[in-house]
Amino acid sequence: MNNCIVAFCCEHSAYPAADLAGKLKLHYPENLRIIRVPCAGRVDLIHILKAFEKGAAAVMVMGCEGGACHHMTGNTRTKERVKYCNLLLREIEADGRLVAMFNLSPNAPHKFVGAVNEITKRIKESGR
Amino acid sequence: MIIAERKPMDEIKRMLAPYKKVLVAGCGTCVTVCWAGGEKEVAILASQLRLARSAEHNEISIFEASVERQCEREMVAEIKDKVTEVEAVISLACGAGVQTMSEMFEDKPVFPGVNTTFIGMPEKEGLWVEMCGACGDCFLDRTGGICPIVRCAKGLLNGPCGGTRKGGKCEIDPDKDCAWVLIYRRLEKQGRLDLMRNYYAPKNYRAVKRPGRIQAAKA
Known part of the structure; x- marks a missing residue:
């Protein structure tokens, strides 16, 4: 798992977007590890921290667009959790930007690839 | 209930600096409800400490345990085996819990991981106010x-x-x-x-x- 990017993808939005990116043969970094979750709201702080403990370079949480969550508020709750996780990482002098929340719709494969490229850029900037 | 908030990370790191085997002990009562020292906060602190130490190339072995009430000797006794395995304990319970733990395991340093602040109640999600x-x-x-x-x-x-x-x-x-x-x-x-x-x-x-x-x- 060393230096990979862990992406927790909501099965209603980011996961189909990733699927579509594959079908369209869009290129994104090969060190991406996708974990399908029933809702971005399922992702807890400890899941993110454990990913870093196992050696992940960055963690992405990808959920539905604002107001489109299948479970009503899963994406907004997780956005707050991710913000708190930024703080937890900064507390231990790690780069808080290496955990980020992205909102996208299932038909947005380019946005999915853009998000992965964005986090890859942050990893490079953090010197990892 | 008793309200507490977690100590700053620097202070926790400084307390645990000399140790390589540490137990993070939580309490399932008041501090769980005020998000300071329950099972979840134990897992988060343990993970943060592992990450911090690993970044400093100074590995640490961390055990995690939570009891229903750390201010009761019978309940603290449930984690006796885990305490014997470690060099130090960081307790996320209120001051009463830390002292009960410290009294029961006199040969181990027991550090407070939270600042016990007041007796209060939740006003809204994530906000507690002093009442007594x-x-x-x-x-x-x-x-x-x-x-x-x-x-x-x-x-x-x-x-x-x-x-x-x-x-x-x-x-x-x-x-x-x-x-x-x-x-x-x-x-x-x-x-x-x-x-x-x-x-x-x-x-x-x-x-x-x-x-x-x-x-x-x-x-």
């Missing part, structure tokens, strides 16, 4: 169930003071309600406004002797 000063001589029967000792910024027994702002806010903190305005409105609803005319002599703070000790009546 544990003064040992409860005054709530005369104030409509609102404690002026902790909820009035000046702790006045004969309020309100002259500084109450428009809208019944406190002169010290305009975001805070004036406790005595709240008391007045509560007593008005209960038809007990005559209590506002009483003069209350300075409070006898000697009612609580330190350390406090209460022996239940034997049946």
Whole structure:
């Protein structure tokens, strides 16, 4: 798992977007590890921290667009959790930007690839 | 319930710096409810410590355990095996829990991972407010169930003071309600406004002797 990017993808939005990116043969970094979750709201702080403990370079949480969550508020709750996780990482002098929340719709494969490229850029900037 | 908040990470890291095997011990009662020291917070702190130490190339072995109430010896005894395996314990319980743990395992250093702050209640999600000063001589029967000792910024027994702002806010903190305005409105609803005319002599703070000790009546 060393230096990979862990992406927790909501099965209603980011996961189909990733699927579509594959079908369209869009290129994104090969060190991406996708974990399908029933809702971005399922992702807890400890899941993110454990990913870093196992050696992940960055963690992405990808959920539905604002107001489109299948479970009503899963994406907004997780956005707050991710913000708190930024703080937890900064507390231990790690780069808080290496955990980020992205909102996208299932038909947005380019946005999915853009998000992965964005986090890859942050990893490079953090010197990892 | 007792409200606590986690100590700053730097302070926790400094306390644990000399140790390589540490137990993070949580408590399943008050500090769980105020998000400071429950099972979840134990896991988060343990993970943060592992990550911090690994970044410094100074590995640490961390065990995690939580008991229902860390202020009871019988419950703390449940994690005795785990404590014997480690060099130090960081407890995320309130001060009573830390001291119970420390008393039971005298040969191990037990560090506080949280600052125990007050007795309070949740006002909304993630916000707790102080409600009781544990003064040992409860005054709530005369104030409509609102404690002026902790909820009035000046702790006045004969309020309100002259500084109450428009809208019944406190002169010290305009975001805070004036406790005595709240008391007045509560007593008005209960038809007990005559209590506002009483003069209350300075409070006898000697009612609580330190350390406090209460022996239940034997049946």
